[in-house]
Amino acid sequence: MAELISGYFAQSGFTNLSWENIVMFAIASLLMYLAVAKDAEPLLLIPIAFGMIIANIPPQVTGVFEPGTGFMLILQQGLVLGIYPPLIFLGIGAVTDFSFVLANPKTLFLGAAAQIGVFVTFIGANLLGFSLLDAAAISIIGGADGPTSIYVASVLKSQYLPVIAIASYSYIALVPVIQPPVMKLLTTKKERRIVMGKQLRKVSKLERIVFPVVSTIAISIIVPQSLPLIGMLMLGNLLRENGRTKRLVEASGKYISDTVIILLCVSVGAKADGKIFLSVESIMVMVLGCAAFIVATASGVLFAKLMNLFSTNKVNPLIGAAGVSAVPTAARVAQKVASEEDGTNFILMHAMGPNIAGVIGSAVAAGVFLSIIK
Numbered sequence: 001m002a003e004l005i006s007g008y009f010a011q012s013g014f015t016n017l018s019w020e021n022i023v024m025f026a027i028a029s030l031l032m033y034l035a036v037a038k039d040a041e042p043l044l045l046i047p048i049a050f051g052m053i054i055a056n057i058p059p060q061v062t063g064v065f066e067p068g069t070g071f072m073l074i075l076q077q078g079l080v081l082g083i084y085p086p087l088i089f090l091g092i093g094a095v096t097d098f099s100f101v102l103a104n105p106k107t108l109f110l111g112a113a114a115q116i117g118v119f120v121t122f123i124g125a126n127l128l129g130f131s132l133l134d135a136a137a138i139s140i141i142g143g144a145d146g147p148t149s150i151y152v153a154s155v156l157k158s159q160y161l162p163v164i165a166i167a168s169y170s171y172i173a174l175v176p177v178i179q180p181p182v183m184k185l186l187t188t189k190k191e192r193r194i195v196m197g198k199q200l201r202k203v204s205k206l207e208r209i210v211f212p213v214v215s216t217i218a219i220s221i222i223v224p225q226s227l228p229l230i231g232m233l234m235l236g237n238l239l240r241e242n243g244r245t246k247r248l249v250e251a252s253g254k255y256i257s258d259t260v261i262i263l264l265c266v267s268v269g270a271k272a273d274g275k276i277f278l279s280v281e282s283i284m285v286m287v288l289g290c291a292a293f294i295v296a297t298a299s300g301v302l303f304a305k306l307m308n309l310f311s312t313n314k315v316n317p318l319i320g321a322a323g324v325s326a327v328p329t330a331a332r333v334a335q336k337v338a339s340e341e342d343g344t345n346f347i348l349m350h351a352m353g354p355n356i357a358g359v360i361g362s363a364v365a366a367g368v369f370l371s372i373i374k
Helices: 002-011 019-037 042-055 071-075 084-095 099-103 107-113 116-127 132-143 146-155 161-173 175-186 205-222 224-241 246-269 280-309 317-323 329-341 348-373
Strands: none
Touching: 019 042, 019 161, 042 161, 042 246, 071 246, 084 146, 084 224, 084 246, 099 107, 099 205, 099 348, 107 280, 107 317, 107 348, 116 132, 116 280, 116 348, 132 146, 132 161, 132 280, 132 348, 146 161, 146 224, 146 246, 146 348, 161 175, 161 246, 161 280, 175 280, 175 317, 175 329, 205 224, 205 348, 224 246, 224 348, 280 317, 317 329, 317 348, 329 348
């Protein structure tokens, strides 16, 4: 009997469990707590956290990562091959109204300005000793766009992919905490009170249909490596705007997107092995990601202030912070900060312009990195 019991424990996970695994269980539990108790991106953090639990149950005894046959290994092929992120962009395009950008095209510049945080962090990460490949993957965190960060990290085969993914989605969840202090530091009360009007120009149906087609052609010719993300984003939007493909819009924006989010997040979490995740380099990735996000927020606000120096129609600088692509959270944060100064000031629809432009900007930034580094 003693031999049977001893043999059972030898075949169980207890003998292979490390302290790193236990710490990762604790981190996964924390993410689940934030997702459930604090409503912090639960659709993303819960499957990621559960994937982390799966990854840290000793694979020597589970066989889930067995080469060629392991279930999780097969599931992760969509991540490794860069399939999941473009499909998520398809869903984003299907539920996104680009008329906010078309009604006020100069907001495109605010979305572009926020990408400064990406390129500044790229330089900083490389100076700190990260390779060009890893530095590029890390810097995309500044765009506050989880799928884009994951796409770049997977295509460039960065060893920090799980850390980058978890950092991206964690900072997206923390937008209401991180952004307001930066926004208030860089603006005056007078600037935060700037009123931009209650109505935007009405955008015609023809404009809404032509925009995704022309954007795909123009952006992909200039930055070809951005096509998988931009192409799927604009396809989803074209399905939305043409008025004849409602079933495809529903499938893209709901069923495909939700299914892929589960597969992507579980796959990402399942790559979070404790031995990699709990390294000094991984902690540096988290710090650099936060720095990138802060710089991106500051860049958008400062560029909006710069625009006001040369424009008679002033913009509220707070909408510049929405240039990061955390849609629509960043736009709502801009509205909240503006409302704290003037409860009658409604800038949400204006903030949606740079917010949506940020999605396009992060995809273009990703394409630039993939074009010059891959």
